Amino acid sequence: MFGQDDFEKMTSQKYGYLKGTNSTLELVYEVENFTAIDHEYKWLVNQGSVLLMLPITEPWGQRTCYVADPDGILIEIGTFNNGG
DSSP: OOOHHHHHHHHTOOOOOOTTOEEEEEEEEEOSSHHHHHHHHHHHHHTTOEEEEEEEEOTTSOEEEEEEOTTOEEEEEEESOOOO
């Protein structure tokens, strides 16, 4: 579990949370591989989630993306597995 400050220290970045999001809660889902990140991101946006961050492969090897559900809850989809 990471607090917002811990996450910012780990990534050496400061994050500004979008107005209208509930940045006090974040749901994180790990999927089976990098391809699944893109699939799940597209599915969530098509279901009405708000795009916060397109899928990206981070320097530490994780592919991740962020959306917000209709109530503004942050949702991260990520994995370190880049295989099939």
